[in-house]
Amino acid sequence: MxxxxxxxxxxxxxxxxxxxxxxxxxxxxxxxxxxxxxxxxxxxxxxxxxxxxxxxxxxxxxxxxxxxxxxxxxxxxxxxxxxxxxxxxxxxxxxxxxxxxxxxxxxxxxxxxxxxxxxxxxxxxxxxxxxxxxxxxxxxxxxxxxxxxxxGIEFALPDSLPYDSALEERLKSVISRRPTIVAPASMQGVAYRVKNEINENAKMDSPVEILPEAHHNWIEGASSPLMALTSEQIPLEHRRRVEITVDLVGGELFKVDMTIGGVLTFLKHVGLATAKLALERGIDPLKTPRIDLIKQRL
The missing domain is CATH 3.40.50.10490 (Glucose-6-phosphate isomerase like protein; domain 1)
Incomplete structure (x- = not known):
């Protein structure tokens, strides 16, 4: 994997x-x-x-x-x-x-x-x-x-998805603490992909909260650790929401380039970090026994 x-x-x-x-x-x-x-x-x-x-x-x-x-x-x-x-x-x-x-x-x-x-x-x-x-x-x-x-939509495919060992180590450190993942609605898909990789690869649970809705309920009960996602490409209102959340609650802020190459590069590192966390805990990141059992029972 x-x-x-x-x-x-x-x-x-x-x-x-x-x-x-x-x-x-x-x-x-x-x-x-x-x-x-x-x-x-x-x-x-x-x-x-x-x-x-x-x-x-x-x-x-x-x-x-x-x-x-x-x-x-x-x-x-x-x-x-x-x-x-x-x-x-x-x-x-x-x-x-x-x-x-x-x-x-x-x-x-x-x-x-x-x-x-x-x-x-x-x-x-x-x-x-x-x-x-x-x-x-x-x-x-x-x-x-x-x-x-x-x-006829236009898009640019990346020539490569560069590996960054420092980003991988930072992700491993944050994810190992089972953070709540916080992201604006414009990055909801990225946030849920991060959650899914933590679930399936690392076999750990991490909830997701989406802004601005989470500022009308979750924020009152929020606590660290947080893994917050932002980007230069998202609306200013969304960026400010993320910044305020980290300021109030604390947590690690990750900036994602919301282009095809930027998203794939970030998610590549999330995949690597979660798979390696599993291996360090003596768990096979590839196997999903509970998912397999649910399919059998259905």
Missing amino acids: IEDYMRWEQYILRRAPDFELKYDVGGRRYEIGPDDRVYVAGMGGSGVVGDLLRDLSALYDWPFDVVVVKDYFFRGRRGLMIAVSYSGNTVETITAAQEALRRGIPVVAITTGGRLAELGIPTIRVPKASAPRAALPQMFTAALWVLRRIY
Whole structure:
């Protein structure tokens, strides 16, 4: 897994994958075109793709709203769905995609294979990694290429994701104290990815609080340690909220470059830090026994 994180730049899709814009499923015709709503269905390490797209869509004023779907149930009436499942067998994502098709909403799949790739919808197959959470670069950039083809959005892919040992050590130090992760709404996806990596890799719990909502409730009961996220690219109102929180409660402030390269570089280091923390505690960061048991029982 650590090797996967270190090779993340090699997993970035550098070329636009091809897929059909018109197709038939079950005798029904679907046409993919621009709409002001994009649903991104996915769970766990695959679902973070939607979280990050929602952050970037708001920050860079892309011409559509990103609605993240993390459930079986889908109630959308129009738009486009991108269904992301690393294995292709995530039951919630497959069910949501099938319901979207039933409602006449076109779906594009991003996966390594599985049942999702057998639905008869346009499918982008991405390279495999040690685990879904370690395959973020290929799934994330695949979704970006889908959006570029349909909406013409512009984005720049990084040439590399430089390794910073000092950042990794700082992350390990903060995460080992099981902090509350505090972030503004414009960085919500990044915050939840950090939480998920702490959960799955390090096998530790860290709650997330999102500003400004958390300033209307959580702040009265807040205590250290905090891991606060900010960025030069987010709105001033959000930056000030984060700064005030750290001033009042204390905690470590991490600045993230909210570009594709900046986000992937920061999250690469979060992945490394959490995986190495697990190993230092004698835990295999790759194994997720409780998740596996839940799947078996279901």
